[in-house]
Amino acid sequence: PGGNWLTGRRYIMGNADVNLALCAPTEAMGENVFFKNATHDELIYVHDGEGRLETVLGTVEFVKGDYVHIPRTLTHRWVFTGDVQPRLLVIEAPTEFRPPKRYRNQFGQLLEHSPYCERDFRPPTELHTIDQKGEFVVKIKKHGKLHPFVYRYHPFDVVGWDGYMYPYAISIHDFEPITGRIHQPPPVHQMFEAHNFVVCSFVPRLFDYHPDSIPAPYNHSNIDSDEVLYYAEGDFMSRKGIARGSFTLHPGGIPHGPHPGTTEASIGAKETHELAVMVDTFRPLKLTKDALRIEDEDYQLSWQPERHNHPMPDAAPVPPDIAGDGAVPDASPADAAR
Structure with missing residues (x-):
């Protein structure tokens, strides 16, 4: 454990298609600090903890066992609540996360044999429009580097939105x-x-x-x-x-x-x-x-x-050239x- 939502990430493995990291933040990000991943969608499994994802499109509440999906380029910040130490699995991809094709019909609707349904996805519930002037830092991740942009107005100065690219949460228990x-x-x-x-x-x-x-x-x-x-x-x-x-x-x-x-x-x-x-x-x-x-x-x-006190019937000998x-x-x- 250590760091905040960004500095606490510990990347474990990856390739050109996906990066996997663990994160157990012990510090909150600054009140006027936000994050945007310019190149990767993020899917976070919440192993422990609860709180809310605040975004320019509204708020997504999350609890233990949730997957939280954040599309790339979306300005947001994580706010953890409660007394439980957060523990997160972070999955980053330069492509979108989507339900498997075999679960969807030609129009994209989930079919009856899908292990979850549309109602299980929880999109943003409240749009908090913040009309505020000040110094607001958006840390933009691009090609592995964080680029701080300072805005004069609060990034959540939005009165409405429309479209299909938005954050959501879905529980592993809904599968x-x-x-x-x-x-x-x-x-x-x-x-x-x-x-x-x-x-x-x-x-x-x-x-x-x-x-x-x-x-x-x-x-x-x-x-x-x-x-x-x-x-x-x-x-x-x-x-x-x-x-x-x-x-x-x-x-x-x-x-x-x-x-x-x-x-x-x-x-x-x-x-x-x-x-x-x-x-x-x-x-x-x-x-x-x-x-x-x-x-x-x-x-x-x-x-x-x-190592398990298990018998080895007819065990093959170990070749001499293997350590x-x-x-x-x-x-x-x-x-x-x-």
């Missing part, structure tokens, strides 16, 4: 899960799509209900995507040692799946109460120095059965971390 008799593929969790990546919501739901089903997901390698999971609430059934607020990255092509013992333990389970946000990117992600500083270096070894600690010879720090 109705899609379940089945056998294991459902990850796209059933999809909540938003953007250029070259998707955002998914894992929410409380029934497990597979075929008599012979095994609720734990199968081991797999992603062919076309890097897989990022932000663990919000509950116990993630296929993982051990994952805490609230954990962040995992499984690069495309690297096998992964349930930890040893969790597949057997899942048999007979009826439901889960987990909450998590998943971002799948269709181009490789690159880590930041901040990510390397908080990396759990043992995570890559957490699938070793002996016992999982390190890759001559790899860069970023490659080794990933």
Whole structure:
């Protein structure tokens, strides 16, 4: 935790299509200080905290569990209320966030099989027109730099607006899960799509209900995507040692799946109460120095059965040219971390 809504952001990973950051601000921004992202839409998952998003188009109230979407170029500021330390997942994209195409008809309306509906989106409710003269700083983010613009009049000096580009909030709890008799593929969790990546919501739901089903997901390698999971609430059934607020990255092509013992333990389970946000990117992600500083270096070894007191029948011997600690010879720090 530290800093304000802008200075407190810690970028963890990203590529040309998306940037992911964590933010736990402890300071308020100045009363006459505002922000505008000139190049990226922002989708913020509110893990903890509550308050209001004040914009030139009106106010959007938000609470824990909300996604808050802010279109690029929109002047705004965040105001946190209450006593809970805010904790936020920030997703930035140079393209728009939108409901997946398969949930919409040719006119853009959400179809009946969509896991949420138009009523779940909460647009600005009140337009506060502020006719005030003074010094008002709008920090404009452009190509990774903040450019301060000083205005003579309050930026919320607006009496009305019309159009389709406006901020909104929608709760992760409004996402109705899609379940089945056998294991459902990850796209059933999809909540938003953007250029070259998707955002998914894992929410409380029934497990597979075929008599012979095994609720734990199968081991797999992603062919076309890097897989990022932000663990919000509950116990993630296929993982051990994952805490609230954990962040995992499984690069495309690297096998992964349930930890040893969790597949057997899942048999007979009826439901889960987990909450998590998943971002799948269709181009490789690159880590930041901040990510390397908080990396759990043992995570890559957490699938070793002996770490879970799990038997290893017919275990293949480890080739002699592979280091016992999982390190890759001559790899860069970023490659080794990933």
